Structure formats: structure tokens, C-alpha cells
Amino acid sequence: MITVEELIxxxxxxxxxxxxxxxxxxxxxxxxxxxxxxxxxxxxxxxCTGIYFLLPQGTKSCLHRIQSDEMxxxxxxxxxxxxxxxxxxxVQNIILGSDIxxxxxxxxxxxxxxxxxxxxxxxxxxxxxxxxxxxxxxxxDFELASRTDLISKFPESSELxxxxxxxx
Numbered sequence: 001m002i003t004v005e006e007l008i009x010x011x012x013x014x015x016x017x018x019x020x021x022x023x024x025x026x027x028x029x030x031x032x033x034x035x036x037x038x039x040x041x042x043x044x045x046x047x048c049t050g051i052y053f054l055l056p057q058g059t060k061s062c063l064h065r066i067q068s069d070e071m072x073x074x075x076x077x078x079x080x081x082x083x084x085x086x087x088x089x090x091v092q093n094i095i096l097g098s099d100i101x102x103x104x105x106x107x108x109x110x111x112x113x114x115x116x117x118x119x120x121x122x123x124x125x126x127x128x129x130x131x132x133x134x135x136x137x138x139x140x141d142f143e144l145a146s147r148t149d150l151i152s153k154f155p156e157s158s159e160l161x162x163x164x165x166x167x168x
Contacts, residue, residue: 002076004056004126011052018062018117018144019055025130026050032135040067040113046136055080055119056126063117063145063164070116071132072096074106078124082108083164085115085150091157095121096129115145117164 007013013021028047037045045068052075055061063085072082079097096118097104110116120127147165151158 001125004054007054007076007126007128011054013052013054016053016061017142018064019060021054021056022051024049024051026132027136037135038067040141041135042140043138045138048132048134049136050130050132051137053129053131054126055129057120057124060119060164061117062166063115063150063161065113065115065143065145066133066137067112067141068133068135068137069112070110070137072108072110073130073132074098074104074127075130076128077120077126079104079121080118080124080127080129081121082110082116082118083160084110085154085157086111086113087153091154091160096127097121115150117145119164 008021011023013023016022027049030047032045032047034044074096079095082094082096084092094108095104096108098106145165147161150161154161
């Protein structure tokens with residue numbers, strides 16, 4: 001199996017602000033003008049963007065949300081858990097991986113505006129995935145979760161929130 005170090009080198013991955021490593025692989029040339037987008041967007045957006053995303057064991061994708069839907073695609077390594085939180089729908093765990101007979105899924109869409117994050121499962125050396133965002137990703141739409149705010153909204157999930165928010 002290819003190692004974490006080999007993946008970082010082969011795909012020229014760099015540290016991601018939410019955790020793990022990434023590299024943008026696609027940004028459409030087409031642009032949606034700001035006035036054609038809902039008010040929650042702060043400017044023009046490309047039609048679509050895509051990244052590689054690597055989470056080695058012991059790392060996490062900190063809880064965050066964006067203004068667009070984000071489709072996750074499983075590529076290599078072991079399974080990972082995606083954690084989704086929404087005030088109207090509660091907390092959901094999705095297992096992204098290749099063992100579809102055990103309920104894992106190779107693709108999942110996180111709806112716009114939901115809090116989400118994730119981590120490689122205990123048996124996984126790493127999880128290598130891709131993410132596609134439409135309208136395209138822009139850091140202006142990225143919001144890292146506040147540990148205090150999320151615990152006040154989801155007190156029953158405080159342990160999980162502590163695990164998936166930046167260290168204080």
C-alpha cells in the first residue's frame with residue numbers, strides 16, 4: 001500500500017487549515033456572477049472546484065461549514081467517518097470507504113450550510129478522498145466551528161465536538 005509520505009509527494013499535497021493535507025485539482029473557468037448567487041455568497045464563484053484530501057491516522061478535518069454542497073469521493077486507504085450536524089436534523093455519521101457490503105459508501109454529499117468534519121477510523125492508516133464543490137469553493141465561504149457555540153446547540157455530542165474542533 002502506498003504510504004502517507006508517498007501520497008503527499010506524488011500529489012503535491014499541502015496542509016489544509018481544517019486539518020489533513022490537500023491540493024486543488026480543478027477550478028472551472030466558468031464563473032457565476034455574484035448577483036446571480038444567493039445572498040449568502042460574498043462574491044463571484046467558479047462553477048465548480050475539486051480537491052484531493054488526505055487524512056492520516058491521528059488527524060481530523062475540523063468541524064466547519066461552507067455555502068455550497070460538497071461531494072466527497074473515496075479513493076484509497078481505510079474508511080473514515082464524516083460527522084454532520086444541523087440544528088433541524090441533529091447529528092449524523094457517514095462511513096466513507098470501499099466496503100459497501102458493510103454499509104460504507106464511496107460517495108456522499110454534505111448539504112450546504114451543514115457543520116461537518118471527519119477522521120480516519122481506527123483501523124485506517126489514512127483516508128485519501130476527493131471533494132467536489134459547486135458553486136466552487138472559496139475561503140470567503142469557509143467557517144470553522146466554535147467549540148462553545150456547537151456544544152450549546154448539540155450538548156449530547158460534546159465529546160465528538162471536542163474531538164473535531166481545533167485544540168484550545
